[in-house]
Amino acid sequence: MSDFGDLVETESRGLVAAATAIVGDSHRAEEIVQEAFERCFRRWKRVSKLDRPGAWVRRVAINEAISVHRRSSNEIRAVQRFGAMAASEVSDDPLAALDDNGVWAAVRALPRDQASAIALRYGADLSVEDIAETLRVSLPAAKSLLHRGRTSLRSSLTNQTDEQVKADPT
Amino acid sequence: MNEHIDPAPPPDGDDDPVLSAAGARLRRRSSAISPSAVEVAAMRRRVRRSGLVAVAAVAVVALLGGLLIARSDGKTKTVAANATRRSSPAQVERLLASLAPQPIDPTKVQLVSSVSTFGDCNGLITDLRRVGAQHVGSRGFGDTYGVFNLVGARTSSATDAAFNSELTTQASQPAAATDGTTLGTNVQVEGVDELDHVKAAGSLVYDLDGKGDLRITDTSGTPHVVSTLDVTPAAPKDADDEDRAPDPTVNDLLVTNGRVAIFGTESEVSKPVEGDPSATRATTSFMTVTFVDATDPAAPKVTDRVRVEGSLVSARLVDGQVRLVTTSNMADLGFVIPTTPNSVPKALEENRRSVATSSAADWIPDWQRKGDAAHPLVPCERVHVPDTFSGVAMTSMVTFPLGAGRFEPAGTAILAPATTLYAGTDKVAISSDVWVDPIDRERLKFDDWRTAIHEFTFADKAAPTYEGSGIVDGSTIGQFAFGEVGDSLAVVTTKGTPWDQQLKLGVDLTILSPDGKGGLRVASKIDDLADGKGDVSAVRFIDGRILISTGTLGREVDVIDVSKPSAPRRAGTVTLHSTVGYFHPLPGRRALVVGTRYDTVGEGRHEMTRTWVRADLLDVSNADAPAIISTWERPWSSDEVGSDHHAFTYWPQRKLAMWGVQNTQLGTPGGNNATVLGTDGQVTQVAFPTADKPNATPPPCPVVQVTNPDAKKLIPAGGVVLGCADKGLKEIDWPRYQCSLVDDAMVAQYEPDQAGKAAVFLCTVAPWPSVSRVLVVAGRPMLLTDQTLEVLDPATFRPVSITYLPSGGRYGPY
Numbered sequence: 001m002s003d004f005g006d007l008v009e010t011e012s013r014g015l016v017a018a019a020t021a022i023v024g025d026s027h028r029a030e031e032i033v034q035e036a037f038e039r040c041f042r043r044w045k046r047v048s049k050l051d052r053p054g055a056w057v058r059r060v061a062i063n064e065a066i067s068v069h070r071r072s073s074n075e076i077r078a079v080q081r082f083g084a085m086a087a088s089e090v091s092d093d094p095l096a097a098l099d100d101n102g103v104w105a106a107v108r109a110l111p112r113d114q115a116s117a118i119a120l121r122y123g124a125d126l127s128v129e130d131i132a133e134t135l136r137v138s139l140p141a142a143k144s145l146l147h148r149g150r151t152s153l154r155s156s157l158t159n160q161t162d163e164q165v166k167a168d169p170t
Numbered sequence: 171m172n173e174h175i176d177p178a179p180p181p182d183g184d185d186d187p188v189l190s191a192a193g194a195r196l197r198r199r200s201s202a203i204s205p206s207a208v209e210v211a212a213m214r215r216r217v218r219r220s221g222l223v224a225v226a227a228v229a230v231v232a233l234l235g236g237l238l239i240a241r242s243d244g245k246t247k248t249v250a251a252n253a254t255r256r257s258s259p260a261q262v263e264r265l266l267a268s269l270a271p272q273p274i275d276p277t278k279v280q281l282v283s284s285v286s287t288f289g290d291c292n293g294l295i296t297d298l299r300r301v302g303a304q305h306v307g308s309r310g311f312g313d314t315y316g317v318f319n320l321v322g323a324r325t326s327s328a329t330d331a332a333f334n335s336e337l338t339t340q341a342s343q344p345a346a347a348t349d350g351t352t353l354g355t356n357v358q359v360e361g362v363d364e365l366d367h368v369k370a371a372g373s374l375v376y377d378l379d380g381k382g383d384l385r386i387t388d389t390s391g392t393p394h395v396v397s398t399l400d401v402t403p404a405a406p407k408d409a410d411d412e413d414r415a416p417d418p419t420v421n422d423l424l425v426t427n428g429r430v431a432i433f434g435t436e437s438e439v440s441k442p443v444e445g446d447p448s449a450t451r452a453t454t455s456f457m458t459v460t461f462v463d464a465t466d467p468a469a470p471k472v473t474d475r476v477r478v479e480g481s482l483v484s485a486r487l488v489d490g491q492v493r494l495v496t497t498s499n500m501a502d503l504g505f506v507i508p509t510t511p512n513s514v515p516k517a518l519e520e521n522r523r524s525v526a527t528s529s530a531a532d533w534i535p536d537w538q539r540k541g542d543a544a545h546p547l548v549p550c551e552r553v554h555v556p557d558t559f560s561g562v563a564m565t566s567m568v569t570f571p572l573g574a575g576r577f578e579p580a581g582t583a584i585l586a587p588a589t590t591l592y593a594g595t596d597k598v599a600i601s602s603d604v605w606v607d608p609i610d611r612e613r614l615k616f617d618d619w620r621t622a623i624h625e626f627t628f629a630d631k632a633a634p635t636y637e638g639s640g641i642v643d644g645s646t647i648g649q650f651a652f653g654e655v656g657d658s659l660a661v662v663t664t665k666g667t668p669w670d671q672q673l674k675l676g677v678d679l680t681i682l683s684p685d686g687k688g689g690l691r692v693a694s695k696i697d698d699l700a701d702g703k704g705d706v707s708a709v710r711f712i713d714g715r716i717l718i719s720t721g722t723l724g725r726e727v728d729v730i731d732v733s734k735p736s737a738p739r740r741a742g743t744v745t746l747h748s749t750v751g752y753f754h755p756l757p758g759r760r761a762l763v764v765g766t767r768y769d770t771v772g773e774g775r776h777e778m779t780r781t782w783v784r785a786d787l788l789d790v791s792n793a794d795a796p797a798i799i800s801t802w803e804r805p806w807s808s809d810e811v812g813s814d815h816h817a818f819t820y821w822p823q824r825k826l827a828m829w830g831v832q833n834t835q836l837g838t839p840g841g842n843n844a845t846v847l848g849t850d851g852q853v854t855q856v857a858f859p860t861a862d863k864p865n866a867t868p869p870p871c872p873v874v875q876v877t878n879p880d881a882k883k884l885i886p887a888g889g890v891v892l893g894c895a896d897k898g899l900k901e902i903d904w905p906r907y908q909c910s911l912v913d914d915a916m917v918a919q920y921e922p923d924q925a926g927k928a929a930v931f932l933c934t935v936a937p938w939p940s941v942s943r944v945l946v947v948a949g950r951p952m953l954l955t956d957q958t959l960e961v962l963d964p965a966t967f968r969p970v971s972i973t974y975l976p977s978g979g980r981y982g983p984y
Binding site for chain 1: 186188189192195199203208509512
């Protein structure tokens with residue numbers, strides 16, 4: 001198998017997962033990732049010379065996923081709904097009260113850079129170093145994005161719950 | 171105020187069990203991407219963009235051209251405008267609504283042989299949209315790579331009629347006067363010239379030097395080059411651009427009355443699509459035709475140059491008219507392929523919509539003069555569409571006068587692939603099958619597969635005419651599918667589909683004759699030509715005989731007597747002693763069979779394979795008792811006749827067969843040769859002239875005495891280093907040497923004294939010249955080699971003169 005084939009087989013599943021986390025549609029995510037690999041394939045002569053071709057294709061895919069995804073009012077309403085669900089559950093961690101759809105909807109509601117970092121860390125199961133490489137940020141910056149993302153996730157759910165409580169004091 | 175619910179503190183580090191678990195589940199649900207799917211999709215997208223670029227170009231150019239042409243030729247304007255006209259949204263929706271949920275099931279299609287033509291582009295495109303949309307699948311029309319790979323190369327599976335019955339014409343030519351004869355390199359049919367990289371006319375030799383030049387050599391007296399004309403405009407150079415188009419090439423030429431047509435290839439790489447970060451570019455390939463007026467051989471000039479979408483299949487020159495067959499696949503309309511099972515319906519809808527919105531210009535190749543409008547190669551009215559859809563490849567048959575010095579084509583086309591195509595002097599036969607998406611070919615089973623055969627005829631200066639169609643059982647066998655038997659067309663088929671041929675079940679011969687009603691009827695048939703032996707390696711058509719080569723090496727030859735086409739019969743069998751490279755028919759139903767055989771010499775570590783070039787004189791006058799009546803062979807030799815029959819020259823007036831032979835015995839003195847064989851009654855060696863080295867001359871630049879010990883090690887034995895004062899020189903010619911420019915950095919490293927002062931060349935001893943063609947010019951035989959043109963004495967074949975005539979590239983020394 002060619003190096004390119006190895007790259008696709010090694011990276012594609014995690015990347016599809018990360019893209020799904022960002023765009024919320026697995027079919028669209030597959031298309032985005034496939035297109036990223038197509039671009040990679042067409043420029044393989046150059047990309048293969050990079051130290052980390054995987055970072056290149058991840059960057060293309062994540063950028064595309066982010067640009068495709070627009071937080072719509074539906075998305076915001078979904079987060080509100082999931083926030084309400086979280087509030088109704090007895091849990092110390094509001095995120096734990098959500099099902100997977102709720103978790104990823106909450107991720108999509110994050111600022112883009114945080115959502116990308118979370119999607120790459122937990123969707124693609126990448127190391128912090130790989131995330132830094134992919135997002136072209138320093139290692140501390142990648143750690144900070146992850147930390148702020150996790151914090152924002154929970155605080156957003158909590159805030160949504162607060163809003164719900166305010167709106168419905170009963 | 172309500173009590174604030176504090177969120178759980180973030181987990182330490184990046185360990186988040188909730189997200190980690192959700193991520194793990196997401197990965198399990200996610201599909202991996204197939205590398206092959208990526209590669210296929212990338213290629214398709216490349217092709218698609220190419221199509222879009224072409225369509226856009228056609229549309230724009232046709233629009234501009236329409237305005238220009240309208241002043242001079244209203245009819246042409248109408249055709250061009252019609253060709254690019256697209257359907258209205260309402261028409262598209264109506265067509266899409268009329269389609270069945272799934273593409274037509276090819277197993278339920280009944281093949282019919284008829285074809286349709288249409289009165290105008292509207293009629294044509296309406297039909298193409300309808301049948302195309304009915305057949306297109308969720309992956310478009312499947313494989314497009316085969317067609318695009320054809321660019322720059324003639325279709326290997328197309329039957330070259332020079333191997334077949336046309337040869338009989340020449341075999342029966344009466345002997346002409348010997349003196350003053352000039353033979354081109356193709357003497358198979360009197361008055362019919364084929365493409366080659368060298369031509370002779372009168373006392374002039376026209377050749378392509380492999381460096382993009384047309385070279386004209388006057389051979390009266392001692393040959394000398396009278397002119398060299400660059401006929402290959404260089405592609406724009408950008409050293410940093412990895413995606414730049416490959417350089418144009420010129421490969422073949424035709425000559426008549428001082429007018430030359432040169433055939434080549436070129437590619438166009440589009441600009442990156444705006445907004446695409448991958449900066450993908452599309453490559454579109456063309457064949458080119460360059461016209462040169464060489465009526466004054468010393469001052470030839472290019473009079474026209476056009477490019478034609480698609481690739482060259484065959485070209486011949488008959489009575490000053492070029493007869494050209496091209497293939498193209500212009501109907502890739504931006505098809506998509508599904509990436510997941512769920513996206514199949516969407517992809518099918520997209521592809522149907524692409525077909526439904528296509529224009530005639532998407533299907534018909536065009537030709538274009540630089541800076542001018544694009545024109546359809548064939549008018550819509552002359553596009554023939556098989557009534558059973560056979561895919562989207564278009565085969566175009568075009569004729570134009572060479573003497574006009576401009577491309578003025580008259581063409582006819584059929585929407586059928588040129589994969590099994592016969593291009594004779596006058597006749598062109600093309601097969602078409604029921605269209606089956608390549609993706610389904612392994613899965614679907616077809617009983618009683620049949621093939622439609624369509625016949626066209628070139629005549630005079632008009633566009634080729636459609637003669638009729640017929641149907642044969644089974645599928646045609648690639649390269650040797652067709653031949654002419656009298657006025658009839660012989661077709662060799664086997665059971666099964668083209669992609670699953672059942673040779674072991676029998677190879678059949680069907681003879682189709684005009685039925686008088688515009689069709690072709692089965693006049694006669696022989697089943698199982700190979701008599702149960704299966705593998706057929708070649709079929710040759712020779713003056714009332716068909717020779718069927720069977721067996722692994724094709725040495726068993728069965729003779730079919732077709733002297734009465736309505737009643738062909740099996741006759742005798744003969745065993746050849748070599749692997750056949752070329753059959754050349756001779757008068758009296760004989761053929762010279764040029765082939766190769768191998769044996770081993772030596773033992774143990776010294777065992778070596780020895781190659782022989784062999785020529786057998788085969789007599790099939792008595793079809794029941796074919797016999798080899800004479801043989802010539804030469805050890806430690808090889809030739810190129812098998813791969814390029816133009817390397818073989820027959821001098822009919824003297825009944826001599828001549829071709830180049832290479833010495834394969836390493837370490838032996840002496841060079842390469844040509845063999846000259848008499849074929850009158852027996853095969854006899856008349857001469858075996860050696861291709862001599864060019865005459866030695868002083869070096870064209872001063873010799874550099876290399877002193878650096880490391881540099882000396884880099885110079886092969888006999889090598890010489892030259893320093894030329896002209897620093898801009900990129901190449902130099904020096905008889906008996908091959909010189910290459912030494913990199914400036916290397917010069918600076920090893921010979922700093924020369925650095926910046928001279929262009930330094932390393933010249934190594936050239937190999938022995940190798941004969942590529944044996945010419946007869948004004949009655950004198952000549953050896954054209956990669957380095958020389960050597961004139962031989964017509965009586966003794968001894969050398970008379972040697973002219974240094976170096977070629978490069980594909981025609982240069984090995």
